[in-house]
Amino acid sequence: MTHRTDRKPAGGRGGRSPRRPARDQARNAAFDVLRAVDERDAYANLLMPRLLRERGLKGRDAALATELAYGTLRGLGGYDAIIKVCGDREPDAAVRDALRLGAHQLLKMRVPPHAAVGTTVDLVRLRIGAGAAKFVNAVLRKIASRSLDEWMAIVAPDPAGDLSGHLAIVHSHPRWIVSAFRDALGADADETAALLEADNARPLVTLVARPGRSSVSELGNAEPGRLSPYAAYLPEGDPGRITAVAETRAAVQDEASQLVALALTRVPLDRRDEVWLDMCAGPGGKAGLLDALATHGDLAGLDDGVPGAGEAFAGGARLLAADAQHHRSRLVWQTTRDAAVVTADATEPAWRPGSFDRVMLDAPCTGLGALRRRPEARWRRDPSGVAELGRLQRRLLDSALDATRPGGVVAYVTCSPHLAETRVVVGDVIGRRDDVRQLDARDYLPGIEGLGDGPHVQFWPHRHGTDAMFLALLRRLPA
Numbered sequence: 001m002t003h004r005t006d007r008k009p010a011g012g013r014g015g016r017s018p019r020r021p022a023r024d025q026a027r028n029a030a031f032d033v034l035r036a037v038d039e040r041d042a043y044a045n046l047l048m049p050r051l052l053r054e055r056g057l058k059g060r061d062a063a064l065a066t067e068l069a070y071g072t073l074r075g076l077g078g079y080d081a082i083i084k085v086c087g088d089r090e091p092d093a094a095v096r097d098a099l100r101l102g103a104h105q106l107l108k109m110r111v112p113p114h115a116a117v118g119t120t121v122d123l124v125r126l127r128i129g130a131g132a133a134k135f136v137n138a139v140l141r142k143i144a145s146r147s148l149d150e151w152m153a154i155v156a157p158d159p160a161g162d163l164s165g166h167l168a169i170v171h172s173h174p175r176w177i178v179s180a181f182r183d184a185l186g187a188d189a190d191e192t193a194a195l196l197e198a199d200n201a202r203p204l205v206t207l208v209a210r211p212g213r214s215s216v217s218e219l220g221n222a223e224p225g226r227l228s229p230y231a232a233y234l235p236e237g238d239p240g241r242i243t244a245v246a247e248t249r250a251a252v253q254d255e256a257s258q259l260v261a262l263a264l265t266r267v268p269l270d271r272r273d274e275v276w277l278d279m280c281a282g283p284g285g286k287a288g289l290l291d292a293l294a295t296h297g298d299l300a301g302l303d304d305g306v307p308g309a310g311e312a313f314a315g316g317a318r319l320l321a322a323d324a325q326h327h328r329s330r331l332v333w334q335t336t337r338d339a340a341v342v343t344a345d346a347t348e349p350a351w352r353p354g355s356f357d358r359v360m361l362d363a364p365c366t367g368l369g370a371l372r373r374r375p376e377a378r379w380r381r382d383p384s385g386v387a388e389l390g391r392l393q394r395r396l397l398d399s400a401l402d403a404t405r406p407g408g409v410v411a412y413v414t415c416s417p418h419l420a421e422t423r424v425v426v427g428d429v430i431g432r433r434d435d436v437r438q439l440d441a442r443d444y445l446p447g448i449e450g451l452g453d454g455p456h457v458q459f460w461p462h463r464h465g466t467d468a469m470f471l472a473l474l475r476r477l478p479a
C-alpha cells in the first residue's frame, strides 16, 4: 500500500486540517486504491472494502470513495487522453493518478468544479508536494473549461476514419478489446457502443438460490431474476450477511452463469444420468449450482415444465468437480455439499474416458465478458495471451469430449465473447473429430431473446444485463 506518509506535507498549508475531513478521507482512500492498482497490481474490488473497513468509512463517504476509485479506473483511458493535451509535461505516476481522480470528478461526477479542483490540489499538496500541487491545479483548471463531450470531440479520433479508436477513447477501453467486441457483434457500431457503455456501469448484485437448498423468497429483499428461475437481484447491502449465502445454500452468481449450467442439465439423454463432471470448477460458482441440480433436480423446470427441446432434470446424479489449482478446488469443496472434489489437471485426466453423462468445461479465458465487475481489469488484459489460452482451451475441449460417454453432452463455456476463444475453438475441435454433433443451445434456453443466430449462445451485458458468457453444447455421438 502506498500511503507516502514518509513525505512531509509541503507548502504553506502543510499540516493544516483538511477542509472537509470525511470527504477528504474518501478521496484519500480512492487515491490509495489508484496507487495500489498502479504500483502493485492490486485488485480494486478487494482493496477498497478493506480500506473502508480499516478507516471506518461508512454510508455516503464509503459510496463516494468507491465511486471515485472505480469510476476513475474505468474512465482513465479517456481521462489520460485529455490530461495529455492539458499538461505541458508528462506527469509522474502519482500525479497522473491524482489528475485522473480530479478529471473524473470534473467530467463524470456532479462535483462542483471549485470543489473538485480544490480537494484534489489539497490532496496532492499533502501527499506529494507543493510543486506537484501547482501543476495539478493548472491542468485541472484547463480540464474544467470543457464538458466531457467537448473534450471527446477534441481528443477522440474521427469515427469515420477510425471507429475502433474513437470508441476506445470515448468509452475508455483498450483498442484491441473494442476490435474484439466489434468482431463478435458483427461490426455493429451502435451495439458495440452500447456494450462498452454497459461495461462502464456498475452491475447488479445477482444471487442464485441453489435448488433444493434455498429459494428466492429466502434472500432478504432481493427481487426475482428475469432470466434464470433461480436468480434474484439484491438492490443493496452485503450479500455475505444473508444467512442462505453464508451457509452456501445460495451464492452470488451472474445470471448467465446460472443459465449455461441449467442448459447443460436440460439436454435430453438416452439413459438415466449418473455422473457429471465440472472439469475447471474453481472457485465453484457453476459447480455449486450443478451440485444442487444433480442432487435435487431442476425444481423450477419440474414445476413449470421446460418449453422447447429441453427437459427438466429430475435429480439423482452425482457431480465430480476438478480444478488444477489446489486453493481453487478447496473453494469448490467449501461451496458444494454432495460433489466429490479433486485437484487435477484436466488435460491429463485422472478419470477414465467416456465416464460422464454431462461435462461442464468453463474454460480459463481472458474474462473479457466480465470487465464491468473489475474496474481495472480491462487495462490488465493483454492480447498476446489470447493465442496461448486458445491452445489450452482446445486441449481442454478435446479432453472434455473424451471424458463424455457416447450419447452424453459437453457444455463449452467462456466468460469472453472473443471469437478466438469461442466459435473458433469449438469449430477447430469439432472439425477434427467425427464423434461430435453441435446442438442448438438456444433450444435449451427457451424464452430468452437476443442469444444470436445459433447454434451457440452468446449473452451480452447490454442485451441481457449479464456477463458476456458464451455457450456451445456438444453431443458426443454413439460409436
Ligand SMILES: C[S@@+](CC[C@H](N)C(=O)[O-])C[C@H]1O[C@@H](n2cnc3c(N)ncnc32)[C@H](O)[C@@H]1O
Residues within 6 Å of the ligand: 257, 279, 280, 281, 282, 283, 284, 285, 286, 287, 322, 323, 324, 325, 328, 344, 345, 346, 347, 362, 363, 364, 365
Ligand atoms: C473460468 S475459471 C472457472 C470458473 C468456475 N467454473 C466457476 O463458475 O466458478 C477456469 C478455472 O480453470 C482452472 N484451470 C485452468 N487450467 C486447468 C486445467 N488444465 N485443468 C483443470 N483446471 C484448470 C483454473 O484454475 C480456473 O479455476
